[in-house]
Each structure stands twice: as C-alpha cells, then as structure tokens.
Amino acid sequence: MEERITLYQFPRPKINLSFFCMKVEVFMRMTSIPYEIKEILNPGQAPQGKLPYIIHQGQKIPDSSHIIDYLSSHFSLTLDNHLTQEQLAIGHAVSIMLEERLRWCIVYSRWLDRRYWLSFKNIALNLVPVPIKTIFPILAIRNKRRIAATLNYNGIGKFSPEQIYTFGKKISIQ
Ligand SMILES: N[C@@H](CCC(=O)N[C@@H](CS)C(=O)NCC(=O)O)C(=O)O
Structure with a gap:
C-alpha cells in the first residue's frame, strides 16, 4: 500500500496564507x-468544501485536526507523548482559541477591512490563473458577502473593527 500522503492545499506565495494548511x-x-x-484553488472539491485535506491509500481525509489525529494513529507517532494531561488540555484550549477566535479577526482584516483588503487582494490576485483573474472581482464580492454573513452569525461581525x-x-501570543 502507498504510504505517501497527498496534501491538498491552497497555492502558497512566499508564506502559507492558510493557518490550517500550514x-x-x-x-x-x-514528523518526516x-x-x-x-x-x-477550489476548496469545492474537498470533502467538506474546506482545505486542507489529504488522500492516503485512496481515502480522503478533511480537517487539519482530524488529519493530525489520523496520521498520529496510522504512523504510531509519539510527538505529544511526553506531555501531561494538563499540558495536552492547555494545548487544546490554545489551539481552539487561535482557530476559532483569532482566525476570524484575521479573516475580517483580510476580507472586510478596506484598509487591508487592497494588499490582500493583490496577493490573492497573483495566485489565480489568468482566466480566473477576469472574474476575480465577482468571486471576491461573493466571498466577502459569505464571510460577512459568517462573522455576523458568529457574533464577532457585530463589533467595530477596533x-x-x-x-x-488579547489572545495573541506576545
Ligand atoms: N476546521 C477546518 C477549517 C479549514 C478552513 O476553514 N479552511 C479555510 C482556509 S484556511 C477554507 O478552506 N476556506 C475556504 C472556504 O471556506 O471556502 C480545519 O481545521 O482544517
């Protein structure tokens, strides 16, 4: 059986812009x-419509945490074995804080804050192939609407930028 994993993720410019793919x-x-x-470019082909996902031995596995749990179990990895239950719990809490709180602040700044949108737009525009560049403004508007709706539903979108x-x-690591 093929052990090599294929990791599907967004194109990476100089740095990886997707926290979960990174x-x-x-x-x-x-873990080598x-x-x-x-x-x-299109997360629509991922099992949950989100990136990253992996394919391993013909099986598609989505979600960064699930992927890590799956690989840890499949390859019997011992990366966290030295941690106490308390340390594991703190690590889990910090991950969720970054992924479910800080993530949305960053998503807001990239897509919805005019002050930063222009520079993010230029980075994103450089990543897409020529045919997509022409429809980029339409895709961007659609994505902005979707993100605004998500942030409103989440509640964070009800607050001012500041x-x-x-x-x-508050939750950034100083
Ligand atoms: N819980 C998922 C979150 C993945 C996620 O939100 N991925 C973003 C990129 S960072 C995505 O695919 N967004 C595209 C979209 O929602 O259309 C994980 O841990 O992998």
Missing part, C-alpha cells in the same frame, strides 16, 4: 511523514 504541512515536516503537496482587533490582540 498547520498540517508543518506537522508533516516535523512522506508527503507531496498538490496546490488547488473592537475586533482588540479581541485579536
């Missing part, structure tokens, strides 16, 4: 798991 790629590197990367960044700074 998390899995860093994990692969730290054999992997190859396929960069894709309040949102205050939330973000």
